[in-house]
Amino acid sequence: MVAKSKPQKPVVVVDNVNVVYKVFASGRKATRRSAGGGFLSRKLQLREVHAVKGVSFTIYEGESVGIIGSNGSGKSSLMTAIAGLNPIESGAIYASARPMLLGVGAVLLPAISGLKNILLGGLAMGYTRKEINASSDAITKFAGLEEFIDLPMKTYSSGMSARLRFAIAASRDHDILIIDEALAVGDQEFRNRSEARMREMRDRAGTVFLVSHSMKSILDTCTRVIWIEKGELIMDGKPEKVVKAYNKHTGSNTVD
Amino acid sequence: MSLAEYAKQNGLSKVGAREPLWSYVKHAWQRRDFAYVMALYTNQANNSRNRLGRWWMVLSPTLQAAVYGLIFGILLGGSRPDNFIPFLITGVFLFSFLQGAYTAGANSVSNNIGLVRSLSFPRILLPINALIQQVFSLLPQVALLVVTLLVFQQQVTLNWLYLVPIILLMIVFGFGLATISARLTVHIQDLNKLNPFLTRVVFYVSGIFFSIETVLKDYPLAMQIASWNPVYVYISLARGAMVEGYSMTAGMWIAAVAWALGLFVIGTIFFWRAEERYGCEI
Numbered sequence: 001m002v003a004k005s006k007p008q009k010p011v012v013v014v015d016n017v018n019v020v021y022k023v024f025a026s027g028r029k030a031t032r033r034s035a036g037g038g039f040l041s042r043k044l045q046l047r048e049v050h051a052v053k054g055v056s057f058t059i060y061e062g063e064s065v066g067i068i069g070s071n072g073s074g075k076s077s078l079m080t081a082i083a084g085l086n087p088i089e090s091g092a093i094y095a096s097a098r099p100m101l102l103g104v105g106a107v108l109l110p111a112i113s114g115l116k117n118i119l120l121g122g123l124a125m126g127y128t129r130k131e132i133n134a135s136s137d138a139i140t141k142f143a144g145l146e147e148f149i150d151l152p153m154k155t156y157s158s159g160m161s162a163r164l165r166f167a168i169a170a171s172r173d174h175d176i177l178i179i180d181e182a183l184a185v186g187d188q189e190f191r192n193r194s195e196a197r198m199r200e201m202r203d204r205a206g207t208v209f210l211v212s213h214s215m216k217s218i219l220d221t222c223t224r225v226i227w228i229e230k231g232e233l234i235m236d237g238k239p240e241k242v243v244k245a246y247n248k249h250t251g252s253n254t255v256d
Numbered sequence: 257m258s259l260a261e262y263a264k265q266n267g268l269s270k271v272g273a274r275e276p277l278w279s280y281v282k283h284a285w286q287r288r289d290f291a292y293v294m295a296l297y298t299n300q301a302n303n304s305r306n307r308l309g310r311w312w313m314v315l316s317p318t319l320q321a322a323v324y325g326l327i328f329g330i331l332l333g334g335s336r337p338d339n340f341i342p343f344l345i346t347g348v349f350l351f352s353f354l355q356g357a358y359t360a361g362a363n364s365v366s367n368n369i370g371l372v373r374s375l376s377f378p379r380i381l382l383p384i385n386a387l388i389q390q391v392f393s394l395l396p397q398v399a400l401l402v403v404t405l406l407v408f409q410q411q412v413t414l415n416w417l418y419l420v421p422i423i424l425l426m427i428v429f430g431f432g433l434a435t436i437s438a439r440l441t442v443h444i445q446d447l448n449k450l451n452p453f454l455t456r457v458v459f460y461v462s463g464i465f466f467s468i469e470t471v472l473k474d475y476p477l478a479m480q481i482a483s484w485n486p487v488y489v490y491i492s493l494a495r496g497a498m499v500e501g502y503s504m505t506a507g508m509w510i511a512a513v514a515w516a517l518g519l520f521v522i523g524t525i526f527f528w529r530a531e532e533r534y535g536c537e538i
Binding site: 009096107 | 259267271294302370374376
C-alpha cells in the first residue's frame, strides 16, 4: 500500500491495524489477555468485537483526511487507536508527533465553575498553568460565556457547555489533529465560529483527520477521504470519487 | 519495503507504545499539577453537594469516632486498652486514610474510563489523584486528632512532631496501595465486591480498637507476624508518638520505612507495566 510514491514526507503510517474488543457475553468487562486469566474467564463466554480489520494507509504532511462510514463502522476505534488511546490487537501505527484527539469533555466537572473547568481541561490536555491562565480569557470569549464563567457548569444549558468544551479543546494548535464531527455544536453563530476555528487549526496543523457524516463538510475541507465499513477499508482516494461511491452505497442500501 | 521500515526511515515513532520507566516517571512528575487540581476540584464539587459543605470533612470523622468510641468502649468494658479514646481515634483516623487510599485507588482508573479514552496522559496520575483526595480528607482528621488529644491528655510533647514523618511515610505507602489496587481492579472488576471485606479484615487484625499486644501475649510467633502488618506498624508508631503510655521502637520505624519505599517502587512498576492497556476494556 506504499504505492502512492509521492515525494512528500509521511506523518502517519497505519500498518495493518486490528482493533479487537473482548467482552464477556454477560456484558462484563474482559481483560485483554484473559487466556491466562484462569478458570473464570474460560467459563464465561467471551465475545470478540473486531472493530478494525487490517487497515493500512499512509498520510502525508499537509493532508486533510476525511474519515467516512456508517455508525459503528470502526471510525472512532481507528481514530482513538491513532491517538494512542486504544490499544491495538496487531499491526502498528507510526507518527511524527503525538496525534491529538480533540476532546476534553470527560474531565470537566459540572459542580465547579466554567473558569475552573478551563484550568482543569487545559491541564488534562497537557498545558501548564501559566499557558492556561494566559489563554483563559480568550477561551471564555470564544465560548461567548463572559457573564457565566464564574457559575458552576451544571447551570449551563447543553449548548453552552458544549461551547465551553469546544473552546477549551480548540484553544491550542497541534501538529496532528483528529476532529470528531460531534464537536460542531451550538447555535448557528457558534457553529460558524467553531468551523472557522477548525479551518484555522487545520491550516496550522500539519495534518488533520476529520470524522464526519456530513459529506458537505468533508468535500469542503478534505484533500483525501478514507471510507471504512465494518472495520475494513473500502476506499481511499480523492474526496469527490470516494464520496460519490459512498453516496451510491448508502443510497442503494436504503432502496434495498 | 515494508510499512514499518518505511516509517522508521522517515523518523516516525510508534504511537501508543509504553514509555521506558524512567521517562514515564519524569513525564508523570511534570503533569502532577493535573492530578492535584483534579483532586482539589473534585473535592470541592463533592462538598458543594451538601448544605454543610466542607464541614463534613470534620463532621464525618467525628461522628465515626463517636460511634466507634461508644460501641467499642461499652463492648470491651474492662479490657479496654489504656487511654482508650486517644488510642481509638488515632487508630480509626489513620486507618480510614489507608483504607481510603486503597479503595479510591481501586476505582481511580475504572471510574475515569471516559477520560482515559479521550486524553493521553500518564495513567498513574489517576491513582495519584485519588490519593491526593484522601490526603485532603486526612488533614482535617489530623487536626481533630490533635484537638482531641489536647482535651484528653492536656499536654503537648515534642514527640508529637513525629506525626509529620509518620504521615509522610503513610502517604508514600498509600501511593503503593492505590497504584496496585488500581491495576488489579482494571484486570479483575470483581475485586470491587471483595474490597469491603478485605478492608474489614485488615481493620479487625490491625488492633484499631483493641491492643494486639494484650491479645497475642501468649503467642510470640503470631505477634511477630502481626507486628509486620504495615497498618499496625503505622498506627502503633502514631500512637507511640501521640498517645500517653505508648512508645515507638526502632523496629517499627524500620518496618514503616521499608513498607513505604517497597510498596512505592513495586506499585509504580506494577502500574506502569500495564500502561498501554488501560482503556482497552469496554
